[in-house]
């Protein structure tokens with residue numbers, strides 16, 4: 001059904017178009033009525049006024065106020081109220097009797113439009129979306145605010161992350177990268193393809209850095225680290241990265257075209273760091289030990305650092321302050337070392353580590369005075385091994401104490417056997433510092449008394465370095481042992497500080513002169529003079545002196561001539577298993593007879 | 597519910613007990629990192645959690661807190677971004693309530709994920725009855741608070757009574773009675 005004609009009552013017109021304007025064309029476009037909401041805004045000012053007098057046609061521009069034409073047009077018309085900020089937007093419809101109605105609503109110019117006009121939601125027809133525009137605007141404003149907040153939050157997060165990264169990756173002392181930085185950057189570098197380039201990793205340790213700290217203080221030490229860091233950075237940064245791993249340890253990873261270039265860079269790093277520096281007015285020279293590994297197929301950072309570390313370790317064993325390059329043999333040695341490390345504790349438990357005995361001779365009386373018990377490891381696979389090959393391992397494995405104690409116990413057992421066979425010797429046993437622990441004196445005295453051995457026949461041999469590290473508790477143990485008759489001897493005298501002050505501080509009853517003094521006999525006059533002076537001093541202190549390393553008759557005769565009473569060395573016998581000792585003793589010919 | 601509502605809870609806690617307490621409320625609700633945004637729609641769970649945590653931390657029963665929240669809601673919506681809309685709600689208390697349903701409906705246009713409450717106001721011989729419909733449980737104390745805040749806003753004296761509850765009658769209904777101002781002159785005439 002089509003509606004031919006619609007007739008609205010005034011109130012209905014108001015409900016549906018509360019902003020309408022009714023105009024009579026016949027009476028010069030005079031306004032004959034307005035909607036209630038429009039009335040609320042413009043009041044009675046419209047009475048007896050034409051449309052033109054109250055409203056100005058704003059759009060379309062330059063349009064004549066011809067109601068017939070405007071009604072026929074499809075256009076939207078906008079009128080500005082001449083006396084308020086109100087604008088109305090709508091279209092014209094024609095009624096009977098030359099009456100026209102402008103059907104419109106408020107044009108929203110700003111978010112304040114409703115407020116300025118004193119309008120509320122209830123002033124709009126229920127189907128009029130005009131207020132929604134304001135709501136949408138407000139919602140959009142809130143959205144923009146939310147967006148800004150999010151951006152601000154994000155910015156804060158990024159700044160926080162950057163600052164954190166900066167802190168987390170920088171070494172606070174030197175300002176260069178730290179271990180974390182190195183691991184992250186380095187791992188990326190290792191994973192990148194390096195077209196024909198050599199990837200090199202380098203570890204650098206400062207020699208004598210502790211001494212700098214101890215002598216000049218940590219402030220100077222810290223300055224040294226900063227200078228070294230800068231020099232490393234300047235030398236390496238064009239080709240790779242440098243970081244401080246901690247302490248005086250630095251690491252670098254770089255890429256160069258060939259091994260020659262790598263060598264040149266490593267040398268220039270060595271030169272740069274070894275160059276004199278002034279730190280807090282101190283003129284200093286530090287030398288680094290450098291371990292380098294330059295391989296084509298380094299997979300990960302752990303492996304790369306491990307190689308450089310091995311190189312440094314091997315290099316340092318030979319000499320400090322050098323550059324040492326990783327070789328596959330180093331890895332083989334390391335593997336060997338590791339397998340021994342895992343065997344050593346078992347070896348001690350299985351009694352594969354046993355004492356060998358080397359005679360100590362009373363030169364004046366021309367007889368064997370005692371034996372030094374020296375540990376040997378009869379390894380089931382690698383054969384006979386010497387202390388130099390396994391003492392460090394035992395220390396690393398934490399079983400040096402067991403080893404010392406076991407050698408002592410079995411040496412005393414052997415002494416008891418010899419006692420039964422009618423030979424009375426003294427027994428010399430080496431002890432490392434860490435084995436001198438609380439309760440050792442009681443243990444030793446128990447071992448001695450169980451075997452009916454007089455305490456004065458046991459000589460504990462301790463090195464100077466060991467004594468130097470002793471504090472009050474260890475000294476007390478030595479004092480207690482000495483008080484009960486055990487003899488304490490200073491071993492390898494002449495290799496360490498060679499200071500006789502220890503002889504005063506500790507209950508030392510004797511000294512063993514290191515074998516190195518007799519090396520190159522008789523050409524090394526200095527050493528011989530030293531032996532003489534030590535002898536002189538110890539005689540005053542009423543101490544026994546054993547000269548080690550006597551290998552020839554001439555050496556023995558010279559030692560005898562200067563009045564040294566005891567000697568030890570291959571000339572008298574090599575270290576041997578217990579059962580071979582007495583056999584050797586029987587075939588031993590005293591010096592005088594040999595000389596004759 | 598839209599962040600706008602949760603933000604009003606936040607605003608209430610911060611303005612009455614401080615930022616540090618709000619952090620504790622969030623921590624209690626296991627929402628430490630929650631950064632509320634007005635125009636984001638959140639799970640209702642979050643609103644419930646925040647309200648319950650605030651009630652625990654401020655040591656205030658939930659309905660008392662919701663009541664306070666209702667009063668605060670008027671201030672908050674009147675200021676935070678919606679001020680212009682609020683003023684378009686009506687010129688007096690009654691007209692505002694009459695338009696409330698339409699207001700929520702129009703707001704729903706901009707916030708299409710909202711589940712808006714419904715209100716209908718009818719006049720009776722003692723005053724007005726306001727029916728409150730909601731898809732959610734438990735917000736009736738808030739409505740009482742909003743009504744009080746609204747009356748205050750328009751500087752009109754009203755008393756409110758929660759006459760029917762959703763639990764007992766299936767719908768929350770409030771009786772609204774306007775206090776007639778006592779004029780001294782009238783009293784004198786009466787005596």
Ligand code: HEM
Pocket residue numbers: 597598600601673678681682685696699700703707709710711712713729730731732735738739742743746
């Ligand atoms: C400018 C004024 C107001 C605005 C813009 C507004 C807007 C909102 C919005 C956005 C919500 C959240 C709905 C959702 O996210 O699901 C809401 C909820 C609510 N509003 Fe309003 N509101 C206004 C005034 C009022 C008033 C005056 C009352 C009470 C008399 C009221 C009562 C409620 C209640 C009780 C809720 C909780 C939701 C529920 O019941 O399910 N609001 N409002």
